[in-house]
Amino acid sequence: MDAPAYPLFLSLRDSICLVAGFGGVGRRKVAGLLACAPAAVHVFDLREPDDDEGRALLRHDVVRFHARACTEDDLRPCRLVFAATGSRAENARIAALCARLGLLCNCVDAPEEGTFIVPAVARTERLAAALSTGGASPALARRWRGELEAWLAPRARMSRLMGELRPLVLALGMDTGQNTAIFRTLAASSLQDCLERGDLAGCRALLEQTLPPALHDRITELLDAVA
Numbered sequence: 001m002d003a004p005a006y007p008l009f010l011s012l013r014d015s016i017c018l019v020a021g022f023g024g025v026g027r028r029k030v031a032g033l034l035a036c037a038p039a040a041v042h043v044f045d046l047r048e049p050d051d052d053e054g055r056a057l058l059r060h061d062v063v064r065f066h067a068r069a070c071t072e073d074d075l076r077p078c079r080l081v082f083a084a085t086g087s088r089a090e091n092a093r094i095a096a097l098c099a100r101l102g103l104l105c106n107c108v109d110a111p112e113e114g115t116f117i118v119p120a121v122a123r124t125e126r127l128a129a130a131l132s133t134g135g136a137s138p139a140l141a142r143r144w145r146g147e148l149e150a151w152l153a154p155r156a157r158m159s160r161l162m163g164e165l166r167p168l169v170l171a172l173g174m175d176t177g178q179n180t181a182i183f184r185t186l187a188a189s190s191l192q193d194c195l196e197r198g199d200l201a202g203c204r205a206l207l208e209q210t211l212p213p214a215l216h217d218r219i220t221e222l223l224d225a226v227a
Helices: 024-034 052-058 088-101 138-170 176-188 191-197 200-210 213-225
Strands: 016-020 040-044 063-066 080-083 104-107 120-124 127-131
Touching: 016 024, 016 088, 024 040, 024 052, 024 080, 052 063, 080 088, 088 104, 138 176, 138 191, 138 213, 176 200, 191 200, 200 213
Parallel strands: 016 040, 016 080, 040 063, 080 104
Antiparallel strands: 120 127
């Protein structure tokens, strides 16, 4: 792409998505969408799949298969579109329609014709890390995904603890600066290392040093949640 892409994580809950093309790339796109709780994923391909993998994806409740090319009317209600057919001309046609309708579109064989690219994503529990090469080398980004997953794994418990702690801190009604100071102090502490080692005594000591006294009786609950 000729300009830096703006990174974001997009909620697709209850959204309508469309995937044109149900080959290997299209199937990966469908599988990724299904993990994000869309209202519907419309899949367009000229032929129905004749293999178990393809049929299994199409059995999901939110997937709708159409044995034809998509039209402008098919695109209108969609929030996200993937042009992933094996035809350069067809992908270009879909990308142009999406541009006219103001829809987010990923054109798999010509990223510059679409409005977004898909990074390699590593997920573990509540954490997600995305890595993109700007469309220049998706294969390289996917290879690095394994390194991202290894980096994320030990941080999952810290993320879960912070997620459990946040509503407790906000419920105290302190000002934003005080709340921010608590979380920054914990993030900069050795709490994550203690969690990785299973050092609950060290975790408790750090939490008692940092949290307001009103939350000290909730520390056992917090540690139980990430045990």
